[in-house]
Amino acid sequence: MQIRCPIKINALKYGWRGAIISDSETLTYKAFDRAIDYCAQKLKHIGIKEKERVCISAPANPEYIITLFALWRIGAVACLLSDRLPPEALGEQIKNVRGKTLFAREPEAYKNLPVDVISLESIVIKNAPLTLSKSVLYAFNQPATILFTSGSRALPKAVQHTFANHYYSALGSDGNIPVKSSDRWLLSLPLYHVSGLSILFRCFLKGAAVVISKNKDVCSVISKCHITHVSLVAAQLQRALAAKGCSALKKLKALLVGGSAMPEQLRAEARSRGVPLYVSYGLTEMASQVATTATLNHKGAKVLRYRKIRVAYDGEILAAGKTLFQGYIKNGALKPAVDKDGWFHTGDMGSLRRGGFLTVRGRKDAMFISGGENIFPEEIEYFLRKCALIEDAYVVAHPNQEYGFRPVAFIKIKKNQRLNPLALEKYLSKFLPKFKIPDAFYILPKESVSIGVK
Numbered sequence: 001m002q003i004r005c006p007i008k009i010n011a012l013k014y015g016w017r018g019a020i021i022s023d024s025e026t027l028t029y030k031a032f033d034r035a036i037d038y039c040a041q042k043l044k045h046i047g048i049k050e051k052e053r054v055c056i057s058a059p060a061n062p063e064y065i066i067t068l069f070a071l072w073r074i075g076a077v078a079c080l081l082s083d084r085l086p087p088e089a090l091g092e093q094i095k096n097v098r099g100k101t102l103f104a105r106e107p108e109a110y111k112n113l114p115v116d117v118i119s120l121e122s123i124v125i126k127n128a129p130l131t132l133s134k135s136v137l138y139a140f141n142q143p144a145t146i147l148f149t150s151g152s153r154a155l156p157k158a159v160q161h162t163f164a165n166h167y168y169s170a171l172g173s174d175g176n177i178p179v180k181s182s183d184r185w186l187l188s189l190p191l192y193h194v195s196g197l198s199i200l201f202r203c204f205l206k207g208a209a210v211v212i213s214k215n216k217d218v219c220s221v222i223s224k225c226h227i228t229h230v231s232l233v234a235a236q237l238q239r240a241l242a243a244k245g246c247s248a249l250k251k252l253k254a255l256l257v258g259g260s261a262m263p264e265q266l267r268a269e270a271r272s273r274g275v276p277l278y279v280s281y282g283l284t285e286m287a288s289q290v291a292t293t294a295t296l297n298h299k300g301a302k303v304l305r306y307r308k309i310r311v312a313y314d315g316e317i318l319a320a321g322k323t324l325f326q327g328y329i330k331n332g333a334l335k336p337a338v339d340k341d342g343w344f345h346t347g348d349m350g351s352l353r354r355g356g357f358l359t360v361r362g363r364k365d366a367m368f369i370s371g372g373e374n375i376f377p378e379e380i381e382y383f384l385r386k387c388a389l390i391e392d393a394y395v396v397a398h399p400n401q402e403y404g405f406r407p408v409a410f411i412k413i414k415k416n417q418r419l420n421p422l423a424l425e426k427y428l429s430k431f432l433p434k435f436k437i438p439d440a441f442y443i444l445p446k447e448s449v450s451i452g453v454k
Contacts, residue, residue, distance in 0.1 A: 233372025
């Protein structure tokens, strides 16, 4: 089974309609398609081969998106890495996926990595010449992306998706949140998160435009750029609602928010102010949304089309369907992550009601969400315990009004050593992005050592 490239389709159908709109320019579907073809030729010229894993670490911009689709056109796999990671952590992820090439906005920042670092701008021409138009087809099981998600066993996991996983994720979403060719969806989430990447597929599937802006004032961008759809994390929504005179949100067709860390009070406030709010439960392994509410239906989040959900006897949510990932990449090899019946064990607990309404009650493990980012305490503990000054460490979630939760650490210091929070922050910054570094460090009470911290 094959899938036709939506960009190629829209270049013929909506050639002069905007595909990517940034602060300084608009790239039409016709120009977008030509730029992809040109970039694909450049990739082949520099030696990128089919099925090769190619890494990208950069803020979202038109060059990034063009390169992404060009990689798929030549059958390569795009490994989308966080540009917030310190070089040491980035190097470990590149090593895990066996990447040989890294595309970046500022290559000099990664010059010490054991990989060829190439500027995104050097392989992209936005006013590319016309190439012979060909029908672009993607095989149903063609590996397309590798995204890193925090893992419960200390280090992030590399999740491999097919093009079809993203394609059917967008199709299922469109059945609940319709997108028209005249719509504009603000790319307000990073592309190395499946929640950001999925915006591209939802828009390009229907000939709509993706809007990229450096302006962090969401309400201002919505008004100025005539945005119709927005995806936010709870902290972003809270700040937007708190902004003076922000009436732009209620003019949207849809505002999609991940629901795991969203307080009920915030939901109620958004709806009371006329915001067309859609609250979703999703996960990287299922290519974004799994179950999402409808604005006129407050019964709960309903499982979307192309996803399958069941709840195990112990209450764990199990997932399957056309959006389910292929497996985790570990030391370069693909490792399937489903049980003998083909179900993925999410680690989330919940219940499924008649009509396909899913209620999520929490995690089996200690993972929590901070400002839209998954944080596993075990990952932070792993690096703390590697510190020469520390004998043991425990990380817990502490309630935070803006981010939902923030990590704090309890430390057992080795004999004759002293707790130095600034030194620990500096040490952790070598391995972890800033949002994973604990807000506070405390000496572990002696009575807690023997029983552990729960």
